[in-house]
Structures are given as structure tokens and as C-alpha cells.
Amino acid sequence: DTEVTQTPKHLVMGMTNKKSLKCEQHMGHRAMYWYKQKAKKPPELMFVYSYEKLSINESVPSRFSPECPNSSLLNLHLHALQPEDSALYLCASSQDPRGGVNTEAFFGQGTRLTVV
Amino acid sequence: AQSVTQPDIHITVSEGASLELRCNYSYGATPYLFWYVQSPGQGLQLLLKYFSGDTLVQGIKGFEAEFKRSQSSFNLRKPSVHWSDAAEYFCAVAGYGGATNKLIFGTGTLLAVQP
Numbered sequence: 032d033t034e035v036t037q038t039p040k041h042l043v044m045g046m047t048n049k050k051s052l053k054c055e056q057h058m059g060h061r062a063m064y065w066y067k068q069k070a071k072k073p074p075e076l077m078f079v080y081s082y083e084k085l086s087i088n089e090s091v092p093s094r095f096s097p098e099c100p101n102s103s104l105l106n107l108h109l110h111a112l113q114p115e116d117s118a119l120y121l122c123a124s125s126q127d128p129r130g131g132v133n134t135e136a137f138f139g140q141g142t143r144l145t146v147v
Numbered sequence: 148a149q150s151v152t153q154p155d156i157h158i159t160v161s162e163g164a165s166l167e168l169r170c171n172y173s174y175g176a177t178p179y180l181f182w183y184v185q186s187p188g189q190g191l192q193l194l195l196k197y198f199s200g201d202t203l204v205q206g207i208k209g210f211e212a213e214f215k216r217s218q219s220s221f222n223l224r225k226p227s228v229h230w231s232d233a234a235e236y237f238c239a240v241a242g243y244g245g246a247t248n249k250l251i252f253g254t255g256t257l258l259a260v261q262p
Contacts, residue, residue, distance in 0.1 A: 062247065068249075073189070074250035075235055087248055121190055130245030135181065138191040 037122050037139035045147055046112060053141045054105040054122030062128035063105040065097060065137065066121040074121055080105060081128045111147045117142055149174050151240050153253035156217050160228050161261045165222060168223040170238035179245035180221045182212055183237045185255075191237065196243060208232070233260045 034055045044050045054063065059084050066074035079087035080099040092114075096108040105122055122139040150173045160166055170179055179198050183191040195206025200216040212223045221238060235255045241251025 037190075064248070071253055071255075076250070079248040081248065119188070123246040128248040130179070130241065130243065130247065133241060134179070134241065134247050135193055135196055136247045137193070138183075138249055140190040141188070143188060145164040
């Protein structure tokens with residue numbers, strides 16, 4: 032199983048709503064990531080969890096709140112978002128964030144988020 | 148600082164023609180290099196990777212890439228393009244030792260395939 036599964040695939044939310052994005056992998060990877068991708072742009076790193084601990088926060092606004100309940104799951108809690116936060120949110124995982132042989136990031140299909 | 152440059156924003160090729168997508172990197176040590184493909188509205192799929200060893204690497208879907216240290220390049224090639232290859236292609240470099248928490252993407256090349 033080399034899949035990273037993200038739910039939901041599409042999400043429309045109002046600026047006062049609270050919603051969550053979910054990501055799951057069963058490859059035994061110990062690093063999980065959230066990326067944000069705007070149209071016609073490359074993915075931008077938001078957060079990195081390494082061994083279930085937050086290791087990198089790329090100065091993301093607090094209206095985005097990540098959570099890693101266990102080594103297979105990664106959530107992104109959303110609250111009071113702005114229309115400019117509309118984007119494709121990608122989850123990824125890798126064997127070990129520190130690198131080494133066979134390191135590569137596997138990406139999910141993404142959640143298309145629209146903030147209205 | 149690490150960086151990746153993909154000089155071609157948009158490329159159009161005819162079906163059956165050969166393809167080469169350019170990627171140049173800036174990195175102080177031996178780079179860990181990747182090519183990813185993204186279909187519209189989809190996630191990224193890894194095509195191939197280079198860590199060390201043979202500088203010509205084979206990937207999925209008939210793609211290959213050649214690492215040239217002297218030119219700081221990692222160009223992606225395919226001898227005969229299929230219509231299903233139309234997508235966005237991203238070159239990426241990982242951090243020291245392949246640290247994927249430092250994965251840096253190029254700006255992407257959008258490939259269109261003419262019948």
C-alpha cells in the first residue's frame with residue numbers, strides 16, 4: 032500500500048465555519064506534511080510532523096491548526112479562514128524526514144478548499 | 148541556498164514526439180533530486196528520483212532523467228509522448244542527505260500534447 036488518502040476531496044466553507052481536513056497513510060512512514068498549492072504554483076510547505084511531533088511550522092497563520100493523533104493520521108483544523116486561503120491542500124508522507132536511502136515523499140490527491 | 152529552476156513554463160509537443168523538460172538546481176552538496184507529475188486538480192505522483200550511482204535513472208511511464216553534475220541539471224526525457232502525458236511537471240531537490248522536510252520545488256512546466 033503506497034497510498035496517502037485525503038478526505039474530503041472537496042470542501043466549501045464559510046469564513047465563520049470550523050472544518051477539518053484528514054490525511055491517512057499505512058506505509059509506516061514517520062514524517063507527515065501539509066502543503067498548500069495555489070493555482071499554477073508549486074506546493075508550499077506548511078507543516079512537518081516528525082515522529083508525531085510538530086517539527087516545522089512555516090509561519091502559518093493560527094487559523095490553520097495541525098494535529099497528529101498517531102503515526103498514521105494527520106489532521107488540519109481550519110477556523111475563520113479567508114477567501115485567499117482557497118487552494119489545494121496536499122498531504123504527504125515520507126519514511127524519515129531526516130533523509131537517507133529510499134527517502135521520497137508520497138502525496139495524497141489533495142483537498143480542494145473553497146472559502147466563501 | 149538551495150533552489151530549483153525550471154526555465155520552461157509551458158511546452159507543447161505533438162503526440163509521438165520526443166520530450167525534454169529542463170531542471171537546474173543550486174545545492175552545495177550531492178543533491179537528492181526528484182521529478183513529480185501532477186494532473187489537473189490531483190496530487191503529485193513521483194516519476195523518478197536520483198540519490199547516487201548511475202546518472203541515468205529510469206522512472207515510471209517510460210520517463211528517464213539524467214543527472215549532470217557539471218551542468219547542475221536533472222533533465223527529464225521521454226522518447227515518445229502520449230496524450231495522457233499532458234500534465235504539470237515539477238522538479239524538486241531535497242535537503243541534506245535527502246531530508247524531505249526540506250523538499251524544494253521548481254515552479255513547474257505545463258506540458259500540452261497536440262494530437
